[in-house]
Amino acid sequence: MVSERITRFADVSGPGTNTIVQGDRNLTLGGDWLMSPNSLGLPDNSPHSSAGGPIFGIDTQTGTSLSFRPEDIYSVGLHDADGRPLGVLFPETDRDIANIPSWASARNRDSDLYYRDTYQIRPATQHSPPLWQYSERRDAPWQREVQRTGRPPLYILSHAYPESHVVQVDINGERRRVFVDGNSYGPAVAGNEHTLEAVEDNPESPVVLVSCSPAQTGSATAQLSAEYLINEAEMDRDIHTAKSLLTLPWDEDVGWSWLGSEALFDRTGRQLPTFESYWGSPWSAGRSDLPKQY
Numbered sequence: 001m002v003s004e005r006i007t008r009f010a011d012v013s014g015p016g017t018n019t020i021v022q023g024d025r026n027l028t029l030g031g032d033w034l035m036s037p038n039s040l041g042l043p044d045n046s047p048h049s050s051a052g053g054p055i056f057g058i059d060t061q062t063g064t065s066l067s068f069r070p071e072d073i074y075s076v077g078l079h080d081a082d083g084r085p086l087g088v089l090f091p092e093t094d095r096d097i098a099n100i101p102s103w104a105s106a107r108n109r110d111s112d113l114y115y116r117d118t119y120q121i122r123p124a125t126q127h128s129p130p131l132w133q134y135s136e137r138r139d140a141p142w143q144r145e146v147q148r149t150g151r152p153p154l155y156i157l158s159h160a161y162p163e164s165h166v167v168q169v170d171i172n173g174e175r176r177r178v179f180v181d182g183n184s185y186g187p188a189v190a191g192n193e194h195t196l197e198a199v200e201d202n203p204e205s206p207v208v209l210v211s212c213s214p215a216q217t218g219s220a221t222a223q224l225s226a227e228y229l230i231n232e233a234e235m236d237r238d239i240h241t242a243k244s245l246l247t248l249p250w251d252e253d254v255g256w257s258w259l260g261s262e263a264l265f266d267r268t269g270r271q272l273p274t275f276e277s278y279w280g281s282p283w284s285a286g287r288s289d290l291p292k293q294y
Helices: 094-104 143-149 182-190 193-201 221-232
Strands: 008-011 018-022 025-029 055-059 065-068 076-079 085-090 114-122 131-139 154-160 165-171 174-180 207-210 239-242 246-251 260-262 275-278
Touching (some): 065 174, 085 193, 094 154, 131 260, 154 193, 174 182, 182 221, 221 239, 221 275
Parallel strands (some): 114 260, 154 207
Antiparallel strands (some): 165 174, 246 260
């Protein structure tokens, strides 16, 4: 049972104000809504990034194409409770910087082995946020790998939509919000100093791309990123991606954090997988030519 102490949340859904219901408590996630590339009417045929070359993206305000280097992307290193490298955050807001490192560094990080289905019981309106409820924990698709290696997964966090991730980039001394697709996000992750530090410290840990919906049905964003990391960056580890919205709650008083994933259903009410996995580890029992869904 979740502690009755005050709990803080970081929402990784392309930030908005959300409420989660736990028992008789309402727990709030704060932020601002952001439109996706498609809602801005931006072209889908932007230049593709390649290994060793520039990274391409689209300015969220102007819609113009930009090119930059991995080191131009603003990032924050994530660490566990003992200070060991755990991954990287590509923040979009100051709220991300204040919240998400605390989620990652919780002493009892439930997401290393489990996730919780999250259900929207009231959609968002113009005047009120959505209302959410979450279930008991479920085995995460990366659980067996973590148990085998004895090391936690590496967490790569950014806000995202099915079509793209959102990062902040230093362009001529000015920090700009930029959409990057799967072809660009892979090189951005692989060339990041915090990613490289975490990979070196955790040679067999699986990777969890903690972003909302890049693996949504009909989207190639997650697949392109994962294939780049496995094939081009030679990151010999399994990569797990989300098909739905994610939330990152934590209880600061007891040092406990967990991962929520919005439950998905088909038209008949049958629950659908919420994660998609790409097999890059030679030790993976699930390794195949096709992604595995959970």
